[in-house]
Amino acid sequence: MSDVPPQRTGYQEVQDSEEFQALRARFRRFVFPLTGLFLVWYFLYVALSAYAPDFMSTEVIGKVNIGLIIGLLQFVSTFAITMAYARWADKNFDPTADKLREHIERGEVK
Amino acid sequence: MILRTATTGTDVGSPAVNITIFLIFVAVTLAVVLRASRNNRTAADYYAGGRAFTGRQNGIAIAGDYLSAASFLGIAGAIATVGYDGFMYSIGFLVAWLVALLLVAELLRNTGRFTMADVLSFRLQQGPVRTAAAISTLVVSFFYLLAQMAGAGGLVNLLLGVQGSGVQNLVIAVVGVLMIVYVLIGGMKGTTWVQIIKAVLLILGAGLMTIWVLSRAGLNFSELLGDAAAVSPAGQTLLEPGLRYGLTDTTKLDFISLGLALVLGTAGLPHVLMRFYTVPSAKEARRSVVWAIWLIGVFYLFTLVLGFGAAWLVGADKIMAAPGKANSAAPLLAFELGGELLLGVIAAVAFATILAVVAGLTITASASFAHDIYANVLKKGQVRADDEVRVARITAVVIGLVAIVGGIFAKDQNVAFLVALAFAVAASANLPTILYSLFWKRFNTRGALWSMYGGLTTAIVLIIFSPVVSGKVGPDGASLSMITDTGIDFHWFPLDNPGIVSIPVGFLLGWLGTITSKEVGSAEKYAEMEVRSLTGAGAEKAIEH
Numbered sequence: 001m002s003d004v005p006p007q008r009t010g011y012q013e014v015q016d017s018e019e020f021q022a023l024r025a026r027f028r029r030f031v032f033p034l035t036g037l038f039l040v041w042y043f044l045y046v047a048l049s050a051y052a053p054d055f056m057s058t059e060v061i062g063k064v065n066i067g068l069i070i071g072l073l074q075f076v077s078t079f080a081i082t083m084a085y086a087r088w089a090d091k092n093f094d095p096t097a098d099k100l101r102e103h104i105e106r107g108e109v110k
Numbered sequence: 111m112i113l114r115t116a117t118t119g120t121d122v123g124s125p126a127v128n129i130t131i132f133l134i135f136v137a138v139t140l141a142v143v144l145r146a147s148r149n150n151r152t153a154a155d156y157y158a159g160g161r162a163f164t165g166r167q168n169g170i171a172i173a174g175d176y177l178s179a180a181s182f183l184g185i186a187g188a189i190a191t192v193g194y195d196g197f198m199y200s201i202g203f204l205v206a207w208l209v210a211l212l213l214v215a216e217l218l219r220n221t222g223r224f225t226m227a228d229v230l231s232f233r234l235q236q237g238p239v240r241t242a243a244a245i246s247t248l249v250v251s252f253f254y255l256l257a258q259m260a261g262a263g264g265l266v267n268l269l270l271g272v273q274g275s276g277v278q279n280l281v282i283a284v285v286g287v288l289m290i291v292y293v294l295i296g297g298m299k300g301t302t303w304v305q306i307i308k309a310v311l312l313i314l315g316a317g318l319m320t321i322w323v324l325s326r327a328g329l330n331f332s333e334l335l336g337d338a339a340a341v342s343p344a345g346q347t348l349l350e351p352g353l354r355y356g357l358t359d360t361t362k363l364d365f366i367s368l369g370l371a372l373v374l375g376t377a378g379l380p381h382v383l384m385r386f387y388t389v390p391s392a393k394e395a396r397r398s399v400v401w402a403i404w405l406i407g408v409f410y411l412f413t414l415v416l417g418f419g420a421a422w423l424v425g426a427d428k429i430m431a432a433p434g435k436a437n438s439a440a441p442l443l444a445f446e447l448g449g450e451l452l453l454g455v456i457a458a459v460a461f462a463t464i465l466a467v468v469a470g471l472t473i474t475a476s477a478s479f480a481h482d483i484y485a486n487v488l489k490k491g492q493v494r495a496d497d498e499v500r501v502a503r504i505t506a507v508v509i510g511l512v513a514i515v516g517g518i519f520a521k522d523q524n525v526a527f528l529v530a531l532a533f534a535v536a537a538s539a540n541l542p543t544i545l546y547s548l549f550w551k552r553f554n555t556r557g558a559l560w561s562m563y564g565g566l567t568t569a570i571v572l573i574i575f576s577p578v579v580s581g582k583v584g585p586d587g588a589s590l591s592m593i594t595d596t597g598i599d600f601h602w603f604p605l606d607n608p609g610i611v612s613i614p615v616g617f618l619l620g621w622l623g624t625i626t627s628k629e630v631g632s633a634e635k636y637a638e639m640e641v642r643s644l645t646g647a648g649a650e651k652a653i654e655h
Contacts, residue, residue, distance in 0.1 A: 012637040014645075024644060028549075031212040039373070042205045046369040049198060049351040050362040057350040062332025063339065067194060067351050074201045075407050081208055082403045089216075089396060097645045104647040 014104060023096045030088060038081055045070050127454035128269050135462050136288060139307055143292055143300035152653065153495040156297040156502060157224040157477045158387040160653040163302060165394040169401020171302045172385050174309030176203075176376075176402065177409055178467045179261045179437075179460060180529050182312060185410070186443075187436030189417020191426050193338075193348035195355050196417060198365070200410035202372030207406065209541075210377040211399040216392035217548050217643040218383060223650050225474075226383045227482040230543050233635035235555040237487055242562040244482035246539045247380040249566060250532050251475040252516075254381070255468060255509070257528035259286065259517025261437070262464045268434040268441060269457035279518045285461070286514035289468045293476070293506045301469045302388060308466040311459050313405060316412040319440075319456075322447045323419035331415070338421040348421065364605045368530065371609030375533030378540030381474040390652035419443055468513065476505035531573050534609045538565030538616035546620050548643060554631050557624030565616030572608035577601050 056067030188196025222228035227243035355365035480502035581599030
């Protein structure tokens with residue numbers, strides 16, 4: 001990248017690098033769909049509770065009805081997404097991010 | 111209503127036991143705060159606890175911050191009285207943490223220093239954006255603070271058995287003064303330790319009660335539900351959606367609006383965001399949220415059992431007749447299960463909760479004023495860190511005094527709307543700008559200002575003209591609004607919660623302001639922010655002592 005005009009900063013060079021672009025794309029590809037997913041799932045629960053109370057009141061196990069089960073499944077999905085993200089970030093995100101950070105902090109791009 | 115709360119005391123529990131346990135808590139936490147304060151030297155110590163807390167410690171402290179009196183007493187009470195619809199609150203409060211985990215916590219930790227405004231003004235015009243972010247921080251924190259202080263006043267009758275307005279005022283003042291002492295001496299480090307101790311006590315106490323209730327129901331959750339429904343005035347409908355929000359199309363829409371504000375508000379609450387600066391790295395910020403989600407989630411599962419347990423063992427009629435109404439469900443259940451001693455523990459934990467949350471809010475508001483408005487806007491960054499911290503301490507005292515006075519005036523008010531307002535403002539004014547500035551390259555100063563001021567104004571105006579302030583009348587003809595005179599009615603907005611309108615307005619204005627402005631943001635600053643946010647390069651380090 002020696003032909004880059006001198007006014008470009010180190011951060012811009014990193015931003016333009018393939019490695020950073022790939023990291024950013026990987027991050028967004030993981031968190032954006034997941035965010036959409038849990039928001040849709042949550043509002044599905046809210047909407048069903050508000051507009052389909054009879055369906056939600058159907059008893060399944062003893063006194064436990066569909067609404068309560070979907071409500072408890074919101075807890076399960078929240079815990080699952082939390083652990084999935086933490087594992088993904090530890091394994092697939094941190095190594096690249098750390099490498100880029102060390103690269104920048106050693107001053108190799110300034 | 112004012113008369114009734116002033117003349118009825120409580121006949122459960124022993125005030126002496128409650129006060130003793132609370133004093134023990136105060137003594138222990140003060141000792142811890144004093145110990146923690148020995149290393150309070152720099153601004154990073156005062157605002158961010160030296161950034162030296164581990165992810166686990168911070169996660170527990172976040173849970174302590176988040177499980178306020180409103181969510182402990184409020185949700186248990188809501189489930190006891192309106193069953194299923196009360197449970198829906200806790201789900202919104204929990205799922206909201208995924209927004210913080212996936213989109214905000216780590217990126218914010220990597221780019222900011224002390225406050226939310228650090229991040230929002232990173233690549234935009236410092237002065238105006240910082241000012242707007244600080245105003246929004248102060249508004250959200252103030253409403254939240256007022257709700258907690260007023261809650262303290264409401265609890266006094268029930269938990270300490272004291273009667274009359276004067277004693278209530280005294281207790282509010284004591285809570286306020288204690289909180290000021292914690293914040294002044296301990297800074298963020300001391301406050302964090304108070305949160306940790308309180309969170310552990312709260313979760314253990316709730317866990318113990320949960321096991322107790324379940325064992326009374328033969329360890330059968332379905333049986334507990336059946337028993338609760340059998341004695342509830344609502345009968346079977348206690349277990350079904352709609353007891354509170356299913357009455358009309360308006361109440362259904364209100365529930366959707368509340369759901370939106372809950373799930374999007376958390377990641378915009380300044381006192382929650384500030385906690386991410388107390389850890390050394392983004393990785394630890396991630397760990398904090400993971401811990402917080404587990405603790406908060408498990409705690410809300412406890413409240414589900416406690417709520418139905420209170421409906422069964424105490425009964426909705428007795429709960430609603432007690433001073434503090436629905437808020438008294440958990441304390442009354444504690445008395446039913448474990449007598450004076452358990453009530454004393456739960457009562458002390460409830461007060462500790464208010465104390466800790468109020469301290470966290472105060473440090474956030476004082477940091478925002480000192481760091482954003484005083485140091486960066488008024489002094490343009492030309493200020494010694496010592497001076498900044500001195501201003502922050504003075505601000506903390508002022509905020510504490512304002513909270514005491516506000517709490518005394520608000521103690522007999524319906525305060526639920528204050529928390530709803532805080533969440534709605536956080537979701538409408540803060541979250542759009544946070545997300546845009548982290549993820550949208552084109553975003554600029556006008557977009558940020560329109561979004562923050564527009565979201566803030568819309569949320570507040572809609573609340574003022576909503577039924578929570580005037581014109582809501584219950585089936586018995588009594589007013590359910592803040593203005594209890596049923597003759598005064600200036601509401602035209604039909605919903606209690608403004609979120610469904612004000613949140614889209616906040617996002618829309620951010621977009622509209624951006625595309626109508628010719629300002630082209632600094633490409634250098636954008637590159638720096640994006641690279642820093644994702645890689646952690648140049649992020650603030652922990653302080654070694």
